[in-house]
């Protein structure tokens with residue numbers, strides 16, 4: 001590698017650009033007065049210019065827009081006719097680079113877009129580029145606990161909490177820089193499982209810290225959100241009920257919210273996991289989710305806050321013998337009857353699939369079923385079930401498929417992206433969130449290539465029409481510089497990684513087959529006789545869960561034509577075959593292979609794909625900083641061994657169940 005660099009700022013680790021013809025613009029930055037976020041933007045531009053070409057721009061305050069005949073430089077100002085909702089217009093004309101937007105946050109995003117172009121050494125002359133975010137809310141959900149641990153965290157400890165205190169330091173500011181650079185505008189800092197001290201985050205005890213944190217976020221256009229304990233009136237307030245219809249409970253929340261918003265007037269709102277996996281909720285009082293959410297929504301409404309209510313609700317004490325109860329149905333059954341009953345500041349947060357972030361799931365049937373309710377799509381970049389940031393698994397192609405899924409809820413504009421953005425039902429816009437994959441590791445994400453998921457999620461949330469390949473390239477060039485060989489190799493690794501992971505783990509949408517609790521590594525029957533509703537139902541003849549009308553009926557929760565498509569085995573997309581149907585091992589897939597042969601073949605192929613990824617990575621050894629090269633290499637080696645373990649356990653399991661030989665006579669144990 002040509003230079004010693006500090007990579008601790010991920011894609012914002014600016015490298016020197018020895019010769020860049022367009023550096024001229026960066027001598028002067030004209031900034032509109034009185035806008036903190038615009039000043040942040042100018043600061044970011046100078047930081048980048050200093051790091052990349054030793055240019056220290058002069059920052060000049062202007063009253064409003066650029067005066068006629070003004071000199072060369074970069075001009076940042078709001079314009080009521082500019083793109084709104086965080087959008088921006090970035091253009092070059094006569095030696096002046098201008099970024100205008102209706103809102104200051106738009107200017108900030110425009111500056112980061114400009115920085116990305118410089119990092120990629122793209123020409124700026126005659127540039128004319130507009131971008132408006134597709135999703136109003138672009139959020140990260142951290143599952144950080146106040147003792148410093150992170151639920152499903154794979155890159156060190158929390159940088160938000162330690163020993164029951166909030167941590168506010170340089171890393172907080174670095175985090176704000178990183179996430180705003182990719183367009184994130186809302187961050188939930190604590191775990192949705194709100195217990196013990198986290199319940200007190202809304203009390204006076206943490207008011208001062210939250211105020212400080214919110215200020216750091218605010219300067220970067222980010223709103224702070226907290227996860228809430230539905231039973232706080234009891235656990236914190238000493239009441240003997242948390243019944244949402246009880247007057248004393250309502251009063252308690254109103255008082256509490258008044259106090260919280262007095263310290264952080266622009267607090268975005270609250271995320272609530274209720275009646276799920278042991279967390280308290282309205283069911284205890286025979287109230288509905290709508291009653292629970294609306295009560296909280298009324299308490300935050302005077303301050304412009306929102307209540308984000310999770311739909312991850314299911315029976316986690318199921319009997320594995322019971323074939324009627326279907327966890328997949330649960331969110332739909334609980335929430336679709338409540339469509340239209342929520343206050344306008346309630347947003348339902350729906351996991352992408354009906355189960356739980358498996359490598360392959362159908363899109364949740366709640367998307368499409370809900371037509372009078374605001375919705376947020378929840379995905380997970382913390383790789384809980386996709387290799388835990390020890391395997392490379394670039395998830396943006398998966399998120400693209402989810403966003404592009406046609407729910408059939410309207411004639412046009414019926415995709416998940418259309419619904420959450422508000423294009424399908426304009427009154428009911430929401431957004432997208434990801435369970436975050438960051439921690440205290442110097443490189444933020446443990447696996448250096450996992451940063452592509454972090455970056456990619458933000459970029460995709462902002463512009464859902466970007467392709468996974470474009471995002472991968474952008475991330476790669478911002479991180480490693482515009483080096484063709486690196487970009488080609490790394491992008492190939494990224495783009496083949498999700499399909500590879502899918503090949504060597506559980507087949508055709510059935511999911512699970514992991515070790516219980518830690519969710520890492522193969523264990524085909526790990527969840528088969530357990531209470532979690534996560535079964536594969538394999539026997540001597542076949543496997544899969546019958547979810548058509550002769551089974552649990554989950555397929556029928558989709559709108560037509562999707563319901564028929566999933567119902568009919570011949571029409572069901574093959575990657576989801578075992579999710580929707582029990583299928584004999586001898587069933588022939590469209591390519592003529594039997595199901596069992598498909599299982600064997602994909603498992604061998606998955607391992608070969610990891611070998612190819614290793615070869616690609618080794619091929620760029622000289623061009624990648626040594627420490628990054630080594631970190632990724634070690635993980636790839638582990639991934640290879642682990643993929644073999646997956647391959648052998650899965651193949652052996654199904655060979656022993658079916659007694660059917662591999663046509664190619666490979667080693668199965």
Ligand code: GCV
Nearest residue numbers: 143151152192193273312356
């Ligand atoms: C935060 C899964 C995870 C839990 C997580 C839960 C949720 O069950 O394994 O760790 O809890 O999802 O999304 O609430």
